[in-house]
Amino acid sequence: MHQPQAYRQIRFRRPPGATELVLIRHGESAPFSPDAPFPLRDGHGDPPLAAVGHRQAEAVGRHLASEPIEAIYVTTLQRTHQTAAPLAATLGLEPAVIPELREVHLGEWEGGALRQRATVGDPIFEQMMREQRWDVIPGAEPHAAFLQRVRTGIEEIHRRHPDQVVAVVAHGGVIGLILAEAVRASGFAFSADNASISRLVVHGERWTLRGFNDVRHLVDVEDDPDDHADATSMGSAPGS
DSSP: OOOOOOOOOOOOOOOTTOEEEEEEEOOOBOOOBTTBOOOEETTEEOOOBOHHHHHHHHHHHHHTTTSOEEEEEEOSSHHHHHHHHHHHHHHTOOOEEOGGGSOOOOGGGGGGHHHHHHHHTOHHHHHHHHHTOGGGSTTOOOHHHHHHHHHHHHHHHHHHOTTEEEEEEEOHHHHHHHHHHHHTOOSSOOOOOTTOEEEEEEETTEEEEEEEEEOGGGTTOOOOTTTTTTOOOOTTOOOO
């Protein structure tokens, strides 16, 4: 007797020519002190990783060591280089710089001032959170310009790496923007933790979100009592 054909649920498979991006937010960076603003690189605050940030970077390297990653990208800012270093050493890869994925420029609040403004409840910070856009900050990068350069960076990585898995160590504001674009969300819909891992598949104009804010690898990364002695909070702001 003829049996009707059965159809299983379809599992996701990366389309031919697509690029899988393993998006890693850099580890926690050094605390900000108003008496010693972060050094600037091309106008952007460029703090190093804090001690806990280095431990987070080691955890990222261990977690991703067995994945078929064929390239690693970092931005122009040192916290991404330091976060990528353990993974790069394990995989024997030299990270390449993708300047388009540097953090959003914060105008008059560059150099770490955003953290202080967030903590004290600055009215402009509160407006920024209500409107869900960085360019409320005086002199900050316009949203359209930020979006355009980030899209350019993602498209360039996709062009270089069809059918490959690539690690991209970037920033909270950048990762939040990328994932919001993928799902057509607005504002600060995605806020990634330090050293978290998110996943995006890029196939031409189609961006598919496959994972967000994986922090399982950080469960055993403990803070030193001095790690947060001078730290300030950014509340729910997704950047830095």
